[in-house]
Amino acid sequence: MTIQTPVKPKATQFGPKFGTAFKCTGEACRLSCCKGWTVSLDKDTYRLYRDTPDIAEHVQKAGKTQNRSNKAYGEIKLGSDGGCPLLTETGLCKVQKSLGEAHLSETCTTFPRSITQTPKQTAVSYTPACPEIARLCMDTADSMQLEHSDYALDPKLKYARLTSPDLSDTSQALFGAVYNFIALSDRALWRDILVVISYLSSLDRQPTATQEDITQQLFAFGEHVRSDAITTDPSIFQVRMIYPTLLQTVELSEAARDFRLVQETANMALGGAHVPFEQKVKNFVLARETYWKLFCQQKPFALKNLFLNDLIRNRLVFSQTPEQIVDRIVDFVLNLAMVRFIQILTFQAKNTIAIDEAAFVAASISRKLAHSQKNRTALKKALQDHLGDVRSVATLLIA
Numbered sequence: 001m002t003i004q005t006p007v008k009p010k011a012t013q014f015g016p017k018f019g020t021a022f023k024c025t026g027e028a029c030r031l032s033c034c035k036g037w038t039v040s041l042d043k044d045t046y047r048l049y050r051d052t053p054d055i056a057e058h059v060q061k062a063g064k065t066q067n068r069s070n071k072a073y074g075e076i077k078l079g080s081d082g083g084c085p086l087l088t089e090t091g092l093c094k095v096q097k098s099l100g101e102a103h104l105s106e107t108c109t110t111f112p113r114s115i116t117q118t119p120k121q122t123a124v125s126y127t128p129a130c131p132e133i134a135r136l137c138m139d140t141a142d143s144m145q146l147e148h149s150d151y152a153l154d155p156k157l158k159y160a161r162l163t164s165p166d167l168s169d170t171s172q173a174l175f176g177a178v179y180n181f182i183a184l185s186d187r188a189l190w191r192d193i194l195v196v197i198s199y200l201s202s203l204d205r206q207p208t209a210t211q212e213d214i215t216q217q218l219f220a221f222g223e224h225v226r227s228d229a230i231t232t233d234p235s236i237f238q239v240r241m242i243y244p245t246l247l248q249t250v251e252l253s254e255a256a257r258d259f260r261l262v263q264e265t266a267n268m269a270l271g272g273a274h275v276p277f278e279q280k281v282k283n284f285v286l287a288r289e290t291y292w293k294l295f296c297q298q299k300p301f302a303l304k305n306l307f308l309n310d311l312i313r314n315r316l317v318f319s320q321t322p323e324q325i326v327d328r329i330v331d332f333v334l335n336l337a338m339v340r341f342i343q344i345l346t347f348q349a350k351n352t353i354a355i356d357e358a359a360f361v362a363a364s365i366s367r368k369l370a371h372s373q374k375n376r377t378a379l380k381k382a383l384q385d386h387l388g389d390v391r392s393v394a395t396l397l398i399a
């Protein structure tokens with residue numbers, strides 16, 4: 001009797017090109033995903049760990065204040081340093097050693113990927129909170145080229161399941177148009193984001209045109225947005241709005257200490273606590289006009305790629321109202337502003353760009369913002385209080 005190999009189900013995979021090149025750097029990683037994160041456990045995994053010697057003492061049920069579900073039924077009890085106690089000195093996970101890779105939690109199996117399976121396709125996106133993801137995203141001009149392909153679902157991918165409805169044709173057209181407009185434009189990123197925000201703010205509801213039509217509308221709309229919208233050097237806004245958030249108290253976790261290291265470097269670049277504000281602005285402008293210009297000459301697509309990556313990771317927001325989409329895009333801008341601001345202050349002039357250093361900064365900021373909303377909330381409030389329009393003026397922060 002001939003035993004036939006089962007045919008794995010087919011699905012359409014959607015995601016950025018750089019994702020296929022991702023490989024965990026393991027012990028070489030400067031910002032391990034085993035530190036500073038809450039590791040949620042689904043019910044089956046929690047029970048398995050609870051019944052496994054050397055692992056059981058490190059797990060607990062999710063807190064009563066949480067919305068305990070099958071997917072987040074339990075969690076790993078992190079150590080005092082914010083690190084996972086299952087991580088050994090050799091960099092190997094005790095779960096892998098005792099039970100095998102197949103029994104890693106859903107959280108650990110997935111990171112840094114975010115996989116959403118819908119009736120039409122499986123969308124794969126990646127978080128720049130992983131330094132290697134940030135590096136791959138920022139390193140080459142075609143990193144964010146979108147790819148569609150048929151592939152066989154791996155049975156190990158427990159997280160690849162039907163999790164949400166897909167975008168409607170109208171919403172998909174709007175997402176595709178905004179993405180293509182940003183990706184194809186050769187103008188400054190802040191100008192294109194201003195065009196997108198202005199275009200969406202002018203809509204009462206989502207357009208019903210095709211993706212090609214909306215893309216053309218965006219390019220046409222851009223011709224009417226004043227090219228001199230920013231008439232003064234935005235550095236004063238950037239230092240005034242972003243710098244104070246770097247001085248806020250952060251959580252005592254391993255990830256927070258990594259972020260504090262970046263904070264201290266940026267603070268030194270501005271001159272320290274006793275330097276007058278006007279001098280801080282001059283120091284920032286100097287750093288921007290010297291070291292940062294070298295980075296932009298060699299990696300002119302880096303920030304654009306990070307923004308496009310945020311669009312992919314949050315593409316389902318395009319099913320909402322134009323106002324909600326704008327609010328989310330403003331969040332992307334604020335994230336990017338933090339990354340750019342601190343990269344300027346921590347960048348070191350060399351013959352060749354140290355993309356690993358730039359990626360470390362991007363990952364540190366992304367992880368910090370993922371831990372707490374305080375920085376983004378402070379920036380939004382400052383923009384609203386001092387400048388009036390948190391939407392359009394948000395582009396000042398990356399000009």
